[in-house]
Amino acid sequence: MAKPTIKEISKYARVSVSTVSRVINNMPDVNEETRQKVLAVIDEFGYVPNANAKNLKQISSNIICIIVKGMHNQFFGQIIEKIQSEIIKTKYIPLVNFIDENDNEVDAAFRLISERKAVGVIFLGGSPSLKTDRLMEIDVPCVFSTMSADGLSLNNVSSVCIDDKAAAKSAIDYLFEMGHKRIAVLGGQLMDRDSIYKRYVGALESHREHGIEFNEELFMQSKFTFEDAYRAVDKTIKYCNSRYTAIFAMSDIMAIGAAKAIFDNGLSVPDDISIIGFDGIQATSYYNPTLATVKQPSGEIALKSVELLIQNIESDMVSQNIVLGTELIKGNSINCLLAV
């Protein structure tokens, strides 16, 4: 038999379709003998229930969809893998969707919810928080992973992230501690994504606390890619008269692009310019020199995202914003400018 249906199974097991349905759904009200008989037939014919029919009937599907925007880096890679594996342990089914940088992530979520009857959504990357009007219309729980939903006051949206401001501040604080005074910030478009702006504010705050005014010229805007970070840093080295002794990069990928630009200009990391990155991807530990970074607890972020989402799906919990701690990894990419 090619693809047996529940009907066929019921025929061969000499029971009704409802009984077979009860067996495959582990209902308690089935005679043990009957259950065994049905199970045997299912096994014999290699029967697999048709998820489409099941979901059609049940209206909802226990699909959790994960919408990923911009997965150019291992940081997201790690998180996605972990999210998937955590979801699989439950009765839910992960559906990973990579969307283009130019696509609207909330629209994508909508589509999946309508089309596939997804029961929950995890957003990874992008800036769904800027699409509140559309987001509000989503009638299943959502979790922003690595991005804050604080202040959004949407009760279907929760978040698991770090304190971007504090994390960025700790990085700059460290640079100041090491005697740096002219610190460049390599980041994305401000306002564009919340976390980017917060990191920027953290950088400013650290400057203020150290009694140093941040020179706007030392902000280098770049996309979160190797090449764009390279380009940005290369340009300032070649053409700008604002000199700096350290760079705070808003991602490790950018930090690596920056480092390469420095090397290619015949300079050294950290002797000429120190660098600290952000995220804590594995590649930083294997770079030459080992890159300092602010490590996000990616495993924990993934785990909490899934837990929180499932909680929200199963009970009517209120929206929560979980903030996790970061860890400063010192590496060998920062020079101490203080006479010891």
Next chain:
Amino acid sequence: MAKPTIKEISKYARVSVSTVSRVINNMPDVNEETRQKVLAVIDEFGYVPNANAKNLKQISSNIICIIVKGMHNQFFGQIIEKIQSEIIKTKYIPLVNFIDENDNEVDAAFRLISERKAVGVIFLGGSPSLKTDRLMEIDVPCVFSTMSADGLSLNNVSSVCIDDKAAAKSAIDYLFEMGHKRIAVLGGQLMDRDSIYKRYVGALESHREHGIEFNEELFMQSKFTFEDAYRAVDKTIKYCNSRYTAIFAMSDIMAIGAAKAIFDNGLSVPDDISIIGFDGIQATSYYNPTLATVKQPSGEIALKSVELLIQNIESDMVSQNIVLGTELIKGNSINCLLAV
């Protein structure tokens, strides 16, 4: 209205459900006026067809599933993204599934085909070719992406990959050209994955052609991770008496791990030990020094994989094994030992 169905739309548009169905499926036999009217109502109510119902009815689903085993690297990341975006351009729907290193990828495919009625499968990573018996039972077209299915003689299985043997050989040839004689090979478990074995054979062949016998001691086994490659290389530097002047790593990730181990032992790349990697991920261009590598045409692999699969889904094509060319990227990680 919460979630309008085709019925509701038909009611409000004052047409029958079949007409609505015709409109949403772009059938030609609909009066343009009627079509516009229906479209307007669909838009007004924000109607989205229920994919479950559609697939249930159609038995098949136009879902293409992509089974990814071990996505620890950007190489796969790039390919997945491209495969997704190519599939989206068609009428098919990508369903990405990451599976654990210990899970059986063919079983996973089976599940998706049965449960979701997937119409095609792309395998990325893992070693499905070792599971021919189970693979044979799959009744939808499959494509191995980056892995060869040559010699499998399963007519539902095609592949898009590079010539691993030739590619590895070209890397080692280049090392010989640069005057290296004692070349270490850093690779995975032989026999485990076809492509790994082929790369090994390519390495041997190059040695033979250059009249040099490959010293088995110079084969370092490692998983395809930074840390394991690091461990393997660190060990040989510290404890082995077999010295080498160059390493051929079977992946760029391994090459980076190897490089770091060399640096941490106070040696230099390329002055003490030269390195060439494999895959051609972006990180190699941004490493310090720029790493030599054998670049796989990842975009083309992704594109051809999708094209081939769809061809096989739509017409009854015979199984094909497409082999694409690689490019040797020279980088700065290889020292020339020849007196010039």
Next chain:
DNA sequence: ATGAAAGCGCTAACAA
């Protein structure tokens, strides 16, 4: 504990 039967939302004959 089990069965009969009514749909879930959609497509695809077939009829008009």
Next chain:
DNA sequence: TTGTTAGCGCTTTCAT
């Protein structure tokens, strides 16, 4: 060109 209708495979009342 449009409408009517019979299922697709399953779950879930409601009887028994």
